[in-house]
Amino acid sequence: DIQMTQSPASLSASPEEIVTITCQASQDIGNWLAWYQQKPGKSPQLLIYSATSLADGIPSRFSGSRSGTQYSLKISRLQVEDTGIYYCLQRYSNPWTFGGGTKLELK
C-alpha cells in the first residue's frame, strides 16, 4: 500500500498568515493527489485535485504544488473559516489512501 505521511499533525496560525501542509508519498504517484478540508461534524470538501487544480467554488487563496513525491497545500491570507482538518488523498493505486490529517486552528 502507498503510505501518505502528512505533516504537521496540527498547527496554529494567525489570520492573514500563510500556511503550508505537506504530504510525502512512499512512492511515485504522479499527480494523482487531492486535498480535502473537513469541518467538525461535516463531510470532507474537495479543495485541490490532480495535485494543483483548484476545485469549483474554492477560493484562490488555496493552492497545491508538487516536488517529486512531496505534495503541498498552501493557504495564503488565512481566514477564520479555514479552520478544520485537512487531508491528502492518493488514488494512484488500490487501496486509495489518505494522509493522517492536519488540524488547523487560528490564533
Next chain:
Amino acid sequence: QVQLKESGPGLVQPSQTLSLTCTVSGFSLTSNSVHWVRQPPGKGLEWVGAIWSGGSTDYNSALKSRLSISRDTSKSQVFLKMNSLQTEDTAIYFCTRNGRITYYFDYWGQGVMVTVSS
C-alpha cells in the same frame, strides 16, 4: 442537484453483518462511480471500496475478505455489506461520488454512524 444519503442501522453486534444503503440523486450510477469511506470517531479517513460506473468493484485489501459492494441502478442505490464486524469497525460511513472531471470525490453524503457493540 447531486445528493447522496446513507442509511442503515446505528448499532450492530460484534460478529454480525453490517448492511448500508446509499441512495443517490442528480446523477446516474452508470455515469459515476460511488465509493465508501469510513472514519472512526476522532480519527482519520479510510477508503473502504468502490463500485465503478460499469459495475465492477474494488475493495480495500484490508477489508476485502469481509466486504461486498453492489448496486441497483433502477433505484439509484448502492449497497455495502460487511460481515464479521468488530469494535474497530465502529465509524462514520460515508458514501461519495467520484467526479468525471476531477476524478476525485466531489460530492459526499452526510455519513451514518455505525457502532459495533453488544
